[in-house]
Amino acid sequence: MEALDKQAIDILTDNxxxxxxxxxxxxxxxxxxxxxxxAALGFSTFDLPRAWQEIETLLTAQWDNGMVPHIVFxxxxxxxxxxxEVWGGKGPIASSGISQPPLVATFARKIFHRDEALGQEKLKAIYPALVKWHRWYMECRAESGVVASTHPWESGRDNAPDWDEASDAIDISNVGEYQRRDTSHVDASMRPTKLDYDRYLSLLYLGRDCGWDEKVIEQTSPFRVADPSLHFTLLRGHRDLAEIGKLLGEDVSEIDGWISTLEEGCKQIWNSEISAFDSVNLRNGKFAGSLSNASFLCWYAGIESPEMVGHLERILGNGHYIVPSYDPAGEKYDAMRYWRGPVWAIMNALIGWGLEEQGHVTLARAVRQQTAGLISNYGFAEYFNPDNGTPAGGGHFTWTAAVWLSWSL
Ligand code: DGY
Structure with missing residues (x-):
């Protein structure tokens, strides 16, 4: 284990x-x-000031409207x-124009506990930016209590089957020629398809061409999908933000209101046909019919579900590594293709923490042991094949190293 700890530290340091x-x-x-x-969580196990710096640097890219971008260039x-130059971001630092699952409040609270005196000072400094970011989510993404993704990249699950039906409405006639770079680093069979990329770009151009005006995007974009990864991470983030606020002596009534709204909204992403949390195309009300690893973030968000326990036990019982990003029994399952099957250590960490907190001790242990087994047998890969553990995507990967170092936090 010590050798793997060292490898993980080396990866964070190299990156x-x-x-x-x-x-x-x-x-x-x-x-x-x-x-x-x-990365911040990983650094917090051996270099606490560097952990806080990671978060502080990210927040320096926050836009005036509160949005914290998904890529900072x-x-x-x-x-x-x-x-x-393609994104044309409007922030203080060159950036993309969309956000990503808001984990920072939750992880900052975990990091705080490693040195509470330093932590309190750091939390005090970042709290206003975090409130502003979460408020932006509620104002610009939380439609009638359910959190929507405006781009598959915003959900963090780029090519998940969740987006297939909604993406059919995206017009790609304006996209033209471009050169992908990702497939020069990683085999194309593990990456999104050309059609996926055309659609990603079409949505990007729509946002850029209106100057990232959220009202215009809301009114004109063909793509607006309520998404368990954003819904559950934001709900959990609000809970931690409220605790941070209380610790700092702030009035957290606004945040408490957001929590109630999103708790109520969980009903809207419950698909009774598949008895699971699922994505919903807000443009036509259709469920995606996708049991994904984001569906299992319910416990992380503090939401209990016996049916979701049943799904996890079934997948585990069928001999797959858990937690696959898409149900291996589903018709779109593709064991090596990014978010259409592979296991992601980061999602496992969130799911495992949630299971532990909700008292599902046996399942939590299974998720943790399998994640540790995948990493120790197959390395610090971006993701893994649920059928046989084959490492896939990029290697020497920061967040897989961070999960290895920080699971016990
Ligand atoms: C990528 O480039 O594949 C990223 O996931 C976009 O955020």
Whole structure:
């Protein structure tokens, strides 16, 4: 184990670009939002000031409207597409124009406990930015109590089957020629398809061309999908933000209101046909019919569900590594293709923490042991094949290393 601890520390150190950490060299050469939350957690196990700095650096990219972007382009890099000039971000630092699952409040609270005197000072400094970010989510993404993703990249689950039906409405006739970079770093069979990329770009252009005006995007974008990954991470984030606020002596009634709204909204992402939390296309009210690893974030959000326990036990009983990003019994299951099957250590960490907190001790242990087994047998990969553990995507991966170091936090 000590050798693996050292490898994990080396990965974080290698991927440190001075104040922020890249997910992995080549494939992802900038600062990504939820990757950085994990990086901070990983750093907190051996370098606490550096952990706080990771979060502080991310928040320096916050836009005036409160949005904290999903990519921050600190330094130019030819190896990534679409780069800063394509996005045309409106923030103080070159960035993308969408956000990502808000893990920072939750992880900052975990990091706080490692040194409460330092933690209190750091929390006090970042609290206003976190409230502003969460308020932006409630104002610009929480429609009638359910949190919507405006782009598959915003949910963090780029090519999940959740988006297939909703994406059919995206017009790709304006996209033109472009050169992908991701498939020069990783085999194309593990990445989104050309059609997926055309759609990602079409949505990007729509946002950029209206100057990232949230009202215009809300009114005109064909893509608006209520999403368990954003809904559950924001609900959980609100809970932690409220605790941070109380600790700092702030009035948290606004945050308490957000929590009630999102608790109530969980009903809207419950698909009784598949007895699971699911994504909903808000443009036509259709469920995606997708049991994904985001469906299992319910416990992380403090929401209990015996049916979700049943699904997890079934998948475990069928001999798959848990938790696959899409149900192996589903017709779109693709064991190596990114968010259409593979197991992600980061999602397992969130799911495992939730299970532990809700008292599902046996399942929590299974998730934790399998995650540790995958990493120790197959390395610090971006994701893993649920059928046989094969490592996939990028290697030397920051968030997988961070999960290894920080699970016990
Ligand atoms: C990518 O480039 O694949 C990223 O996931 C976008 O955020």
């Amino acid at each position: 440190d670009r001075g104040g922020y950490t890249i997910p992995t060299a080549g494939l992802y050469p900038y600062q990504w939002n939820w990757d950085s939350a994990f 600190h330094q130019p890099d030819e190896g990534y597409f679409p780069g800063p």
